[in-house]
């Protein structure tokens with residue numbers, strides 16, 4: 301049975317939680333095993349900025365992040381909900397994302413489908429989704445839909461177009477999903493960095509057999525994507541050089 305992880309990143313179980321519950325109700329009809337977690341129930345400390353996780357692949361902070369990151373790895377699909385705070389995601393969600401920084405170098409969630417959910421009094425949905433997409437593209441996941449609600453239409457039924465791409469993705473193991481140009485270009489940057497900068501990343505990308513590929517799953521990339529991806533990688537690999545941080 302496919303496992304779905306729903307993450308509520310509001311401190312409250314109110315607007316965002318209601319929309320997440322509405323999505324859960326629809327998904328239960330498909331027989332998935334669904335777990336809902338509220339980030340506020342876990343200890344998630346702010347990133348200390350030491351970059352230890354990037355170099356050593358583990359974090360020095362003793363809190364619930366490793367537990368939560370394992371949960372993300374173990375599920376088949378992810379739904380992330382946030383209230384709009386100052387036209388962006390909630391602070392706790394940003395803190396959570398910061399702490400997954402090592403995945404930006406060495407992705408572990410590639411190919412999992414994701415639905416983004418955001419609720420707002422009125423403004424900021426577009427920016428919140430943009431911000432989340434910018435971050436999550438580096439996890440390697442496939443953001444298949446965005447469900448935005450304002451406080452005046454919280455109870456609006458979940459539309460087919462908001463949920464079906466997720467179900468289709470789960471049922472076809474991602475084969476129904478067409479990789480976007482943004483995903484392809486981000487992948488080239490990560491691939492070139494892995495190739496040129498950190499040995500740990502390079503070994504990981506080689507082990508995963510990604511270092512010579514134009515995307516994690518080459519067969520889902522169209523011809524234009526393949527050509528653009530290869531060209532971009534060749535340019536980046538010639539130009540990206542290690543930068544010495546003179547302050548260290």
Ligand SMILES: Cc1cc2nc3c(=O)[nH]c(=O)nc-3n(C[C@H](O)[C@H](O)[C@H](O)COP(=O)(O)O)c2cc1C
Nearest residue numbers: 310314315316383384385386387419420421422423
């Ligand atoms: C700190 C804070 C910042 C907010 N910022 C915005 C905002 O920028 N734009 C907006 O339209 N609503 C804003 N809101 C309203 C919330 O986005 C809205 O009420 C949301 O649905 C709350 O979700 P929740 O019930 O899941 O916590 C803000 C609320 C709070 C508490």
